[in-house]
Structures are given as C-alpha cells and as structure tokens.
Amino acid sequence: MAEHKNNILKKIWMPAALFVLALILPFIVTEFWVHVLNEILILGLFALSFNMIFGYMGQLSFGHAAYYGVGAYTTGLLMVKANWPLFVTLPISMVTAGICALILGYFCVRLRGIYFAILTMAFGQLVFYIIFQWYSFTGGDNGLQGINPPAWLFKTNPYYFFTLVVVTIGAIILWFISESPFGYTMRTIRDNTERTEFIGINVQRYMLINFVIAGMFAGLAGAIWGPFNRSVAPDLCSWQHSGGPVFMAILGGPHYFLGPMLGSVIYTLLNAFVTGYTEYWPLVSGIVIIIVVLLLPGGVLGVYKEKFGHLKSKESTTLEHGGS
C-alpha cells in the first residue's frame, strides 16, 4: 500500500510542482511574460493533443493545425457573428473540431507512415484553403477581428488563469485517456500494429477514435487562442503551423505525457527571447530543430530520465524493444 502511494507521489510531483509554479509566476513576472506563459499553455495543450497521435499511436500527423484552426474559427465566428458567450463556444468548438477530425480521420487511419503524414498534410491544406477562400463566411485572409473575451477576463492576468484552468482540465482528461485501457491499446498499436490486429482488435476503429480525441483537444486549444489573441487568421491551419507541435513533442520527449508541454515551454520561451533580438526566428528555430533531432534522442525528458532517473521508465523500455 505504502509503495503504491509512493508511486502516485512519484508520478504526480512534477505536474503538481509545474501547476503551482504556473499559479505563482504571474504575480512575479511582467505582463509581457504572462502573455508568453499564456501562449505556452495553449500551444502546450495543442502539442499534448498532437502527441496522442504521435507518441501514443505512433503515426506522424502533419496536419494537426487544421483541427486547431477549426476550433479557433468556431469560437471566433460564434462570438463575433452570433455574440455567443465564450463558455458556450468552447464545447461547441471541441465538437466541430471532433466532427472535422472524424470525417478526415476516417480516411487517414487507412494509411500508415509516410502516407499517413502526407494525407494528414493534404487534408490540413484542404481545410486551410477552404477557410482562406471562403471570404463571405470566414473573412478569408483578413481573418476575424474583435474576438473579445468577457469583461472580467479582459485583462492579461484573469485570462491567463482562465487558460490555466482550461488547459489543466484538458491535460488531466488526456492523461486519464492515455492511462486507460484505451491508451494502452494505442501503445500496442504503436508497438506492433499487425499483432494488435491478430489479437482481434479493430485497429482502424481505435485509431479513428484516438484521432477524433486528438482533434477535439486541438480544437479546444484553438478555441482559447482566438479570444486570447483577439483575432484569428487562416495561418493557424497552415502546414507550417502543424510543424510546431511536431517539434514540441520531439523536443520535450514524445514518450512522456508531459513531454510536449515541456517542449512548448522551451520552444515558446526561446521564441519570445529570440524575436526580441532578431527577425530571423525561422533560421534560429531551424538550427535548434536540427540540433535537437540529431543530439537529443527521446527529447529533453528522455535524456533527463536516462541521466538522472533511478529506474528506466517502463515506457521507454517498451518502445526500445517494441516491435521485435
């Protein structure tokens, strides 16, 4: 019993410490950095949702920004054109992003590997061009302006705490999903798709459900981005934006639940620092990406666990020997 308790403590101390840190920080740092923290949280949720497909299911989606964009536009359109309150639009955004992921994912889960990556990318661009071209509805490349959160959330700090609550709830739900039997089925599919099929699991259906879940939470992340940024633009859906979570997951460590969130912390902070000094952020981020991919296998958390972890985590071992 005591050991069991100890285990839970071990699992929970880091997220709990991060949460407390996230609670305290806004009272210490300047408004600019609260803004950055807000971005970290939203992109972190986006990357966590992406990692459901990448880290847990073993497929690379290069069009995940599409669902983020659909969520952002749903909230934006409902708030600007129909004057709906923010809280009502959040679940609706999750549903529309989920429906979008269901329709597109239905086709994507038939493919694996490079074909999966290209199809998700093509569908992502499809969504991008629909939003980009549909002037009368989405405003085309002008985007949507004036997505104002309610008065009591209008200032930087309140909105930050609102984001913190939403992202934390989202992350907890995703964590429970990833630790559920469903989550373990995902790991099985990742480690050996063929054997999973042999034991009678309908792989495509499981993958589709996971794809929809990932899409919904990407939609939620997008939905809180719009009011945070006060506007949305079609760029949110473009393939360049889809590269973000891919890198965050790999940077932080795709084999750990909080890896993508850590990736978001590093990536977004770096972005905030670098853009203060130079306009050549893509150049810097490109160099960082190359260094991380070549030198940090398993991401920051992977390297950390290898160097400082007493026990090698269960997951990294299954991954290394998976598929053999």
Next chain:
Amino acid sequence: MEFSFLFSQFLSGLTYGMILFLVASGLSLIFGVMNILNFAHATLWLIGAYFCYSFWYLMQGYNFALWVSIPLAGFACAAVGWVTEIVLIKHIYKRELHEQLLITYALALIFADLIKIVWGPTDRLIARPPAIQKPVFIFGAPFDSYFIFVILAGFAVALGLWWFLKYTRYGHIVKAAVFSREMVGALGIPIPKIYTWVFTLGIFIAGFAGGVQAPIGSVNLGMDIAIIIQAFCVVVIGGFGSLLGTLVGAIIVGEVFSFAILYWPAGAMVLIFVITAAILIIRPWGLFGTPMRT
C-alpha cells in the same frame, strides 16, 4: 466557349504542369532512391529562381543573359545541394521518418531565411529578352511566348531523365538502388556516393526549375510554401519514384488547376487536394508507382 480559347487554356495548364513536373521530379527521384521526403525541395527551387535573377542581373546587357542564367542557376543550386547532403542529409538516412521530415522541414525554414538575408524581402523582376516579349498567336488566341520554352524545357528534362535512367550505366545503378540498395552495395558500388550524387542531381533539377520559373512573374519570398504541397500532390498522384507517374501527375494537376480556375476559382486548390486524397486512399502508391517495400 471557343476552341482557340480552350486550347490556350490547355497550354497554360500544361505550362504550369511542366513547372510542377520540374519541381516534383527531383523530389520523386530523391524519395525513390533514398526514401527521404525532402521538405526543403521547393525552398531550393526558390533559391534557384533567385540565383537566376542574380546571374541575369550581372549579365543583363546581353541578349543571351536569361538563357545562360537558367542552367547556371541549376549548377549553383546543385552546389548548395551537394554541400547540404555532405553536411547534414548524409546523417539522417537511417533515422526514423519523423526525424527525416523534421530535419528537412528545419532546412526549409533555414533556407527561406537565408534567402531573405541574401536577397532581401523585396520582389525581384527579370526583364525578358526581346525575343519573348510579345505573345504568339495560336489558333488566333494570344499565348505567352515564354510558356512555349517552359513546356519544351519540361519535356526536355523528362526525356533527359528517361534517357539517363534507361541507357546509362549510372542510370541503371540508380534504378537498381531503388529496388534493393543492399544488393547494389554488395556488388561493390559505393552507396553513400550514389546517394550524394542522386541528391545533387535532384537539387540541380530543382534549381533549373527555379531558373525556368523566374521570368514568369516576379520572384518573391513565400513562393516555395504553396508549391511544395502541390509537388507532394503530384508525386502522390503519380507514384513515388516513378518518372512517368510524376509527369502524368504534374499534367493532371496543372490542367485541373487551369480549368478549375475558369469555372470555380475558389475551389481550384481544394479540388487538387481532393484528387490527391482520393488517390492516396484508393492507391497509396500512386497511379504508376508500385507498393512500397518496407
């Protein structure tokens, strides 16, 4: 609608298709031989366009300036590709798919910013030589005379590649490497060297294509972003590693785009993605490809 108009629309589509073919053939060649989907390909194509502009700028007093600049752009890009392969790409052949994709994606970001540093953010325009300033009339409909050169250049590269793969010793080695690199290696042919030169050849074609593109409109930042996805579409429709497939795929995409613009302008791009998705679902290996080895 008149026949002459439709025909000139068809030729415009063919021109666009040829540009796409020139971009996609190098992409397909590199993927076919080394299994790397090069995200940075279109950015190298754009560098080719800028190189072409610079060479043309240096020689602009002469009538032949443009015609010399286009192949020179190819060679300059090939040099960039060669260095890139030696320094970076070489180390990722045995890596996993997502690492390869992310590295070439990072390369695209880096090259795009390097273009901005070297050539600046303003658009660059090449003044055409007198020979191609006036349109030609085909069945009475005006047609940009430079487009004829583009179509010819596209077919010339297609023929050249076909001849190379079919009739030269190195072409045979490349084709064999697509089938089984272990066997080719076992025969004593240095695979790393072959990879370096195939990559360089692919980038040469991309640079040449950039040179061909340069005089069509202005050369500007961000052109690579739109075309890379379309080049992926072409390669998917035709089939990875298939030259004929890439040609057919490019013509399909070019023509669909050209005619969709007439009847449903907003949906032109959407239609291309729908076709690509349909092909991927029905035949992931494309119209002319073969199912992938694992």
